[in-house]
Amino acid sequence: MQRQGSIGGSAAIRLRATGVVLLVAHLVFVAWVTLRPRDVPWVMPTNLHPFAGIRADLRLGWPEAARRIGEGLALLAPLGVLLPLVHGRLRVSPAASLIRTVAAGALLSLGIELLQTGVPGQVADVDSLLLNTAGVALAHAAVVPAARVWLRRRSERRVRAAVPEEASQGRTPRIPRVGIAP
Template sequence: MQRQGSIGGSAAFRIRVTGGVLLVAHLAFVAWLMLRPLDVPWVMPANLRPLAGIRADLALGWPEAARRIGEGLALLAPLGVLLPMTQGRLNVSPLGSLIRTATAGALLSLGIALLQTGVPGRVVDIDSLLLNTTGVALAHVAVVPAGRSWLRRRGLRRPGPQEEASQGRTPTIPRVGIAP
C-alpha cells in the first residue's frame, strides 16, 4: 500500500534506497569529522551568543570569512536533499517539506553540538547550529522542488484514476438489514 503522493513502483524503491544509503554515509562522515578529539594546547570558550562567531569571522577578512561561513553552511547541506529523498514523496506541500527538513537538520546539528561537549578540544558554537540549519534549508530550496517537478514530468508518480480503472470495477457488497 502506497502513501498518497509517493513515487510509484521500483523507481520509488531505488530512489529511497539510494537516498538512505547516501544519508547514512553522509552522517557517518559528519560524525567522524565533528566528533573526533582535537589535540590543541587550549580551547576557546563556548559561543552561546547568536551571530557573534559570524561577526568575528567577517572581521578576519573576505577569503577567511567566506571559507569559515561556507564550511558551516556546507556541513549538513546534503541533508536538505537526502532527507526528502528517503521519503520518496512527490506531491507534498513545499513549505511543509521545507519546515520538516530544516527542523530535522536543526535537531541533528543540535545533537552534534551536544555530543561535542564530551569530546576533548571541541566546544559548542551556536553559530554552527545556525549555519548548518541555513545550509540544509538552502540546499532543500535549491534542489528539491525542481527535482520533484522533474520526477513528476517523467511520470514517476502514483497511478491516476484511469490507470486504476483499468484493473476492473471494485466489487460491491449488498447492504443487509438488521434482523428482527
C-alpha cells in the same frame, strides 16, 4: 500499500534505498568530522551568543570568512536533499517539506553541538547551529522543489504512455432501469 503522492514502482524503491545509503554515509562523515577528539594546546570558550562567531569571522577578511562560513553552511546541507529523498513523496506541500527538513536538520545540528561538549578539543558554538540549519534550508529550497516537479512530470509521462487515450477516458457505464417491485 502505497502512500498517496509517493513515488511508485521498483525505481522508487531503488531511489529511496540509494537515499538511505547516502544519508547514512553522510551522517557517518559528519560524525567523524565533528565528534573526533582534537589534540590542541588550548580551546576557545563555548560561544552561546548568536552571530558573535560570524561577526568575528567577517572581521578576519574575505577569503578566511568565506571559507569558515561556507564550511558551516556546507556541513549539513546535503540533508536538505537527502531527507526528502528518503521520505519519497512527490506530492507534498513545499512549505511543509521545507519546515520538516529544516527542523530535522536543526535537531541534528543541536545534537552534534551537545555531543561536542564531551569531546576533547571540540567546542559547542551556537553559530554552527545557525549556519548548519541555514545550509539545510538553502539546499532544500534550491534543489527539492525543482526535482519534485521534474519527477512528477516524468511519472505522468510514463503513465500517459502506458495508458492509451481511449482507455483513459473509458466508456460511460449504462445501468438498466429497474422498476419498483410489486
